[in-house]
Amino acid sequence: MEERARAYGAIPEKREAYRVALQEVVAITSGENDTIANLANAVAILSERLGFFWIGTYRLIERELVLGPFQGTTACSRIGLGRGVCGAAASRGETILVPDVHAFPGHIACDARSRSEIVVPLRDERGVLRGVLDVDSDRAAAFDEADRAGLEAIAAALAPSWRDAPAVPPGAGNPTQTPG
Ligand code: SME
Numbered sequence: 089m090e091e092r093a094r095a096y097g098a099i100p101e102k103r104e105a106y107r108v109a110l111q112e113v114v115a116i117t118s119g120e121n122d123t124i125a126n127l128a129n130a131v132a133i134l135s136e137r138l139g140f141f142w143i144g145t146y147r148l149i150e151r152e153l154v155l156g157p158f159q160g161t162t163a164c165s166r167i168g169l170g171r172g173v174c175g176a177a178a179s180r181g182e183t184i185l186v187p188d189v190h191a192f193p194g195h196i197a198c199d200a201r202s203r204s205e206i207v208v209p210l211r212d213e214r215g216v217l218r219g220v221l222d223v224d225s226d227r228a229a230a231f232d233e234a235d236r237a238g239l240e241a242i243a244a245a246l247a248p249s250w251r252d253a254p255a256v257p258p259g260a261g262n263p264t265q266t267p268g
Pocket residue numbers: 142144163164167171172173174175194195196197198199202205222224
């Protein structure tokens with residue numbers, strides 16, 4: 089079996105892994121409009137190509153980040169805006185790179201082995217914030233500018249995937265009746 093790529097290789101090696109991952113994400117998501125299907129495949133591709141300890145998505149639903157497709161151990165289902173690294177990245181609308189999670193005030197430890205983390209906002213084609221892409225490592229300072237660039241490029245490639253997923257307006261109930 090092919091050896092899995094490691095997230096902690098030399099920077100040129102890592103940039104190449106992101107380049108290939110981006111091509112694969114674009115190929116598999118173009119022509120597919122379902123948000124969850126596309127997030128799930130993007131996460132699987134990144135996990136396979138970069139060998140992350142934990143990678144996953146949270147979707148912004150009624151001012152909370154709700155767990156979406158991920159690869160790794162069980163994670164917190166909901167994170168409030170402004171809470172933890174994910175909530176901070178969503179509130180600020182910018183990527184946050186945390187070399188030492190223990191030094192980040194309010195960090196949420198879904199897995200006690202996590203040592204460093206990077207969180208990238210996910211936006212739709214209009215630039216509206218729709219969620220975050222979260223990557224954790226069990227090593228300190230595992231992420232660098234190559235990860236930021238690689239993950240931000242993947243997030244941009246996923247922008248069309250939000251087309252069919254309008255944000256649910258606060259207070260709107262779920263339909264209880266099935267058609268016909
Ligand atoms: N550490 C994150 C929570 C999500 S888990 O890492 C999967 C945070 O502080 O927001």
